[in-house]
Amino acid sequence: MQGLISQMLEGTVTSLEIFFLTLIFSLPLGFVVAKGRMTRIAPIRWIVDLYIQVMRGTPLILQLIFVYFAPFYIFGASYDRFTACIIAFVINYSAYFSEIYRSGLQSIDRGQYEASKVLGFTKAYTFFHIILPQVIKRILPALGNEVITLVKDTALAQTIGVAELFRVAQTASSREFSTLPIFIAGVFYFIMNYIVSRLFVVMEKKLNYYR
Amino acid sequence: MEEMIKLTGLKKAFGGVEILKNISFTLPKGNVLSIIGPSGSGKSTTLRIITQLEKADDGNLEIAGHTLFSSVDGKAVYCNPEEERQIGLKTGLVFQSFNLFPHFSVLRNITEAQKAVLHRSREEAEEKAMALLTKMGIAEKAKQYPYQLSGGQQQRVSIARALALDPEVLFFDEPTSALDPELTREILKVIRELAEEKMTMVVVTHEMHFARAISDWAIFMNKGVIVEEGNPDRLFGNPQEERTRQFIASFQD
Numbered sequence: 001m002q003g004l005i006s007q008m009l010e011g012t013v014t015s016l017e018i019f020f021l022t023l024i025f026s027l028p029l030g031f032v033v034a035k036g037r038m039t040r041i042a043p044i045r046w047i048v049d050l051y052i053q054v055m056r057g058t059p060l061i062l063q064l065i066f067v068y069f070a071p072f073y074i075f076g077a078s079y080d081r082f083t084a085c086i087i088a089f090v091i092n093y094s095a096y097f098s099e100i101y102r103s104g105l106q107s108i109d110r111g112q113y114e115a116s117k118v119l120g121f122t123k124a125y126t127f128f129h130i131i132l133p134q135v136i137k138r139i140l141p142a143l144g145n146e147v148i149t150l151v152k153d154t155a156l157a158q159t160i161g162v163a164e165l166f167r168v169a170q171t172a173s174s175r176e177f178s179t180l181p182i183f184i185a186g187v188f189y190f191i192m193n194y195i196v197s198r199l200f201v202v203m204e205k206k207l208n209y210y211r
Numbered sequence: 212m213e214e215m216i217k218l219t220g221l222k223k224a225f226g227g228v229e230i231l232k233n234i235s236f237t238l239p240k241g242n243v244l245s246i247i248g249p250s251g252s253g254k255s256t257t258l259r260i261i262t263q264l265e266k267a268d269d270g271n272l273e274i275a276g277h278t279l280f281s282s283v284d285g286k287a288v289y290c291n292p293e294e295e296r297q298i299g300l301k302t303g304l305v306f307q308s309f310n311l312f313p314h315f316s317v318l319r320n321i322t323e324a325q326k327a328v329l330h331r332s333r334e335e336a337e338e339k340a341m342a343l344l345t346k347m348g349i350a351e352k353a354k355q356y357p358y359q360l361s362g363g364q365q366q367r368v369s370i371a372r373a374l375a376l377d378p379e380v381l382f383f384d385e386p387t388s389a390l391d392p393e394l395t396r397e398i399l400k401v402i403r404e405l406a407e408e409k410m411t412m413v414v415v416t417h418e419m420h421f422a423r424a425i426s427d428w429a430i431f432m433n434k435g436v437i438v439e440e441g442n443p444d445r446l447f448g449n450p451q452e453e454r455t456r457q458f459i460a461s462f463q464d
Contacts, residue, residue, distance in 0.1 A: 109308075111309075112310060114310060115306065115311075115312070115369075117263070118263075118264065118303065118304045130312055209356065210314050210356045211356075
């Protein structure tokens with residue numbers, strides 16, 4: 001039993017690595033994608049739109065397989081499965097985050113930009129100090145949803161052989177002829193998401209000082 | 212007298228529709244100009260071009276002796292971006308919808324640009340902000356957030372925010388249109404005090420009595436042209452043009 005738990009904790013570490021690496025890259029990248037989706041330059045907008053449609057319109061599990069195997073079939077070169085997993089998650093989640101950012105950016109009143117311009121703020125200053133803080137407050141609930149989904153989606157990494165929590169649980173389950181490891185994994189996921197959702201509640205409260 | 216604003220031949224079209232056909236006026240330093248006219252007459256667009264929220268299609272504009280744009284072959288040619296910015300700092304704009312920053316306290320709304328744009332120290336910026344808030348009669352609101360204030364108080368904060376940057380000319384775009392009559396009076400009182408201090412101002416307003424009382428010069432615009440202008444007693448008391456008469460009469464019921 002103790003061996004099982006420590007194996008599962010190791011799997012959890014891998015799951016958390018996928019989780020944090022995905023967030024670190026896709027949260028900022030999502031903004032770049034959102035800007036691309038909102039640009040006045042039509043060809044860029046079309047390409048970004050197509051990318052978002054593909055990411056949202058096909059299963060993440062398929063994207064994982066594609067990202068891992070495509071280089072092999074195209075260039076005959078294979079690479080580290082963990083890296084492939086992170087790339088697939090990042091490009092998928094950047095697409096989802098970008099749509100959340102876009103909804104937030106478009107909900108900001110034009111008057112905020114105009115007041116900033118009249119007061120002499122630069123574009124960068126306006127974005128980081130005036131617009132972004134207001135966008136974050138508005139998108140926090142939608143972002144929370146997506147981040148919780150990410151915790152559960154990390155289980156898909158096993159498709160390309162990454163030994164994350166769910167794979168460890170499944171392996172243990174078939175070795176010991178018991179579904180218990182699967183249920184334990186469920187408890188692990190629940191605990192992680194409980195922490196995530198509490199964190200979002202705290203952040204929402206923190207930003208509740210204004211309307 | 213020194214000219215603060217010299218605008219000639221301003222033209223602007225949106226999507227092929229001419230919004231401003233040929234607008235010219237001058238405003239001497241220390242004077243108050245009021246612009247009246249029906250919705251869609253181009254009053255706001257004129258202010259928005261002078262405060263650089265919109266680009267002119269054609270015309271010449273000098274602000275405090277600096278040329279923002281001038282007409283070359285029927286097109287407005289702007290000065291370089293750095294000069295544009297410098298000229299922008301000479302103008303301030305008060306919006307109809309206040310446009311305060313909701314995530315900043317009242318104090319920070321007024322200090323932010325002083326610190327970030329004029330590089331004033333925090334102490335200096337706060338001192339200036341408090342002096343302005345005191346003048347506006349809302350010093351006790353400094354620590355509050357915009358949503359906690361009445362519309363009239365919010366508009367006073369936005370006037371303080373504009374004044375904090377020491378503009379040479381201040382523009383008001385229908386500053387009381389979002390306010391009830393009681394709150395409107397609060398704001399008009401503030402603008403009147405500024406006029407008494409010889410602040411150079413351009414006020415777009417539907418408050419006819421107020422415009423008549425505070426302005427040195429008044430302009431009536433309709434459909435993108437200046438129909439009539441003159442000293443306010445004459446423009447409001449004895450308009451020469453039929454359209455002006457109709458418009459002013461519509462307020463007297």
